[in-house]
Amino acid sequence: xxxxxxxxxxxxxxxxxxxxxxxxxxxxxxxxxxxxxxxxxxxxxxxxxxxxxxxxxxxxxxxxxxxxxxxxxxxxxxxxxxxxxxxxxxxxxxxxxxxxxxxxxxxxxxxxxxxxxxxxxxxxxxxxxxxxxxxxxxxxxxxxxxxxxxxxxxxxxxxxxxxxxxxxxxxxxxxxxxxxxxxxxxxxxxxxxxxxxxxxxxxxxxxxxxxxxxxxxxxxxxxxxxxxxxxxxxxxxxxxxxxxxxxxxxxxxxxxxxxxxxxxxxxxxxxxxxxxxxxxxxxxxxxxxxxxxxxxxxxxxxxxxxxxxxxxxxxxxxxxxxxxxxxxxxxxxxxxxxxxxxxxxxxxxxxxxxxxxxxxxxxxxxxxxxxxxxxxxxxxxxxxxxxxxxxxxxxxxxxxxxxxxxxxxxxxxxxxxxxxxxxxxxxxxxxxxxxxxxxxxxxxxxxxxxxxxxxxxxxxxxxxxxxxxxxxxxxxxxxxxxxxxxxxxxxxxxxxxxxxxxxxxxxxxxxxxxxxxxxxxxxxxxxxxxxxxxxxxxxxxxxxxxxxxxxxxxxxxxxxxxxxxxxxxxxxxxxxxxxxxxxxxxxxxxxxxxxxxxxxxxxxxxxxxxxxxxxxxxxxxxxxxxxxxxxxxxxxxxxxxxxxxxxxxxxxxxxxxxxxxxxxxxxxxxxxxxxxxxxxx
Numbered sequence: 001x002x003x004x005x006x007x008x009x010x011x012x013x014x015x016x017x018x019x020x021x022x023x024x025x026x027x028x029x030x031x032x033x034x035x036x037x038x039x040x041x042x043x044x045x046x047x048x049x050x051x052x053x054x055x056x057x058x059x060x061x062x063x064x065x066x067x068x069x070x071x072x073x074x075x076x077x078x079x080x081x082x083x084x085x086x087x088x089x090x091x092x093x094x095x096x097x098x099x100x101x102x103x104x105x106x107x108x109x110x111x112x113x114x115x116x117x118x119x120x121x122x123x124x125x126x127x128x129x130x131x132x133x134x135x136x137x138x139x140x141x142x143x144x145x146x147x148x149x150x151x152x153x154x155x156x157x158x159x160x161x162x163x164x165x166x167x168x169x170x171x172x173x174x175x176x177x178x179x180x181x182x183x184x185x186x187x188x189x190x191x192x193x194x195x196x197x198x199x200x201x202x203x204x205x206x207x208x209x210x211x212x213x214x215x216x217x218x219x220x221x222x223x224x225x226x227x228x229x230x231x232x233x234x235x236x237x238x239x240x241x242x243x244x245x246x247x248x249x250x251x252x253x254x255x256x257x258x259x260x261x262x263x264x265x266x267x268x269x270x271x272x273x274x275x276x277x278x279x280x281x282x283x284x285x286x287x288x289x290x291x292x293x294x295x296x297x298x299x300x301x302x303x304x305x306x307x308x309x310x311x312x313x314x315x316x317x318x319x320x321x322x323x324x325x326x327x328x329x330x331x332x333x334x335x336x337x338x339x340x341x342x343x344x345x346x347x348x349x350x351x352x353x354x355x356x357x358x359x360x361x362x363x364x365x366x367x368x369x370x371x372x373x374x375x376x377x378x379x380x381x382x383x384x385x386x387x388x389x390x391x392x393x394x395x396x397x398x399x400x401x402x403x404x405x406x407x408x409x410x411x412x413x414x415x416x417x418x419x420x421x422x423x424x425x426x427x428x429x430x431x432x433x434x435x436x437x438x439x440x441x442x443x444x445x446x447x448x449x450x451x452x453x454x455x456x457x458x459x460x461x462x463x464x465x466x467x468x469x470x471x472x473x474x475x476x477x478x479x480x481x482x483x484x485x486x487x488x489x490x491x492x493x494x495x496x497x498x499x500x501x502x503x504x505x506x507x508x509x510x511x512x513x514x515x516x517x518x519x520x521x522x523x524x525x526x527x528x529x530x531x532x533x534x535x536x537x538x539x540x541x542x543x544x545x546x547x548x549x550x551x552x553x554x555x556x557x558x559x560x561x562x563x564x565x566x567x568x569x570x571x572x573x574x575x576x577x578x579x580x581x582x583x584x585x586x587x588x589x590x591x592x593x594x595x596x597x598x599x600x601x602x603x604x605x606x607x608x609x610x611x612x613x614x615x616x617x618x619x620x621x622x623x624x625x626x627x628x629x630x631x632x633x634x635x636x637x638x639x640x641x642x643x644x645x646x647x648x649x650x651x652x653x654x655x656x657x658x659x660x661x662x663x664x665x666x667x668x669x670x671x672x673x674x675x676x677x678x679x680x681x
Contacts, residue, residue: 018054018673019057023557024083030658037085038217039217041218043658061079071309076244079214086132092135117652118650140202162204166204222301233305235306242256259276273320279317281484292495299498306498311507311516321400321401323402323403330447335444335477337473348462361394362392363391365426379413402431406427431446444473500522501521501613504524517547522549522612527552527576549612552611563623596624602620604672621666636651637651
């Protein structure tokens with residue numbers, strides 16, 4: 001077991017710190033009017049200094065290709081070229097002055113993409129890539145080529161990334177899983193050979209050049225922040241996109257037969273399927289988590305702290321069969337199963353086990369849609385086997401997920417409308433189980449097993465026996481999860497000097513808080529959600545009882561801003577005022593519309609929390625001035641979970657950073673919040 005005091009040292013070395021959370025793309029400046037860019041961070045420093053802010057927390061800035069979500073990375077190492085400042089590149093001035101086509105394209109790019117409420121992610125990426133290619137022609141000179149070679153030697157990950165990106169461009173951005181076989185499964189040696197292929201050399205070096213320039217710009221901003229005593233806190237997504245360079249080049253580190261997500265809950269009855277492959281932790285442990293350590297080492301070139309997304313995933317991940325369309329039949333990984341023999345001992349024979357683990361479909365389910373007995377038999381026989389002469393069917397063993405149900409062609413047996421309704425009904429039966437066989441003779445309960453037909457048909461005695469078995473395995477399972485995390489997290493947190501933070505929202509597993517405290521990882525506390533949910537009235541946790549090793553915040557990128565919360569969740573707002581009246585001017589303030597005073601009261605209350613760090617979205621700080629409030633509060637939100645649109649992840653500040661740096665009134669109000677938090681420690 002690592003030395004506990006040593007693991008906590010990094011987190012406790014800084015007493016009280018207050019900061020802002022902001023997506024890099026939101027930071028508009030006079031030199032970056034289209035989208036925030038790597039040099040924009042340097043422009044933000046004066047505002048932070050004048051306001052007393054000591055931390056800048058970013059969303060992930062890794063390459064995500066055509067996806068605007070920063071949590072859908074195509075590389076664990078490569079920076080996103082969309083954040084490269086064209087005008088700050090050494091190749092820019094000469095090209096702009098001498099190349100008319102480039103000058104016209106650049107001027108058009110700036111004019112067409114400036115002044116929009118949200119930035120146009122895909123347009124900007126496509127147009128900027130073309131401009132970068134034109135600038136690269138200027139960079140294709142011997143001195144620059146030597147510099148690229150030296151930089152690549154120091155960053156060997158670029159070889160796989162450049163070959164992958166070049167192929168992805170050739171395939172018009174299609175997923176590598178749809179590529180020709182000759183490009184799909186390349187060994188490390190084959191990738192290296194492709195990298196050195198003379199005919200593709202220039203194409204590969206273009207991606208290396210972009211990454212070198214992106215690194216230079218971000219490293220320069222990071223150095224400026226450090227010189228000014230400001231911590232830049234990065235964000236490390238826990239999962240990788242299945243279409244990423246890392247999954248393509250290092251398949252042994254991932255389990256592509258399963259995808260990650262979260263189990264069913266009140267808001268997501270079928271759970272959430274994120275679509276990302278889970279890790280093969282056994283293979284990762286074999287080389288002492290070298291990939292993860294390299295990833296963190298790369299991040300430490302820019303960051304002094306980092307946020308580990310979905311910290312629960314290092315204890316257990318919700319693993320979903322790859323061919324399922326929902327997360328309903330997922331299971332925790334690692335897991336502790338029970339066997340057929342244990343079920344026998346509990347009084348369940350093979351017939352009962354089949355009843356519990358396999359959906360039984362009456363012919364009438366399909367016949368009620370087709371109104372034709374023979375047609376119902378014809379359709380069911382494509383996907384299921386009949387039980388003797390009964391009008392009852394069991395889905396074929398060949399089915400590995402309900403994707404296969406939806407993909408089945410019923411031909412002319414029924415209408416298209418009937419086929420769609422039948423498939424939907426059969427997919428519901430697919431999920432209708434009490435237990436699932438994850439591997440041969442290894443069973444686990446379905447997360448919502450009590451909703452299954454088979455569970456509801458059991459006698460009281462049978463239910464009690466199963467509950468006892470489930471409880472016994474879950475207790476052993478939780479110990480396994482704790483053991484799993486204690487093995488992984490110290491290995492990662494000790495690999496760099498960065499201060500580790502973890503996103504532990506909604507986690508009820510007791511060992512999580514214990515392991516985070518022992519490994520010096522700061523947890524996360526959102527004031528509106530930090531409540532004693534199991535107590536009567538669900539009271540807010542007193543601010544003086546927040547754990548020292550934590551980050552307190554008003555909002556996160558997936559939540560409404562303070563203004564939206566105050567305006568839409570009136571009951572919670574009223575309870576918050578009642579719980580902490582000393583921070584509000586009037587006891588009935590919750591009845592008033594959101595105002596500067598409301599923002600100041602809420603931010604002051606958050607600053608009184610005993611968390612060592614206090615980091616709020618910049619939007620919530622901007623509410624201290626009426627100047628920066630947008631007419632529509634929804635437009636101040638970064639992401640709306642459960643939706644996919646051009647709106648998400650494209651938030652822009654309503655004003656350029658330089659204007660904020662000149663706003664002494666706003667800065668002084670923020671300073672008051674900073675001082676309040678400093679007094680708590």
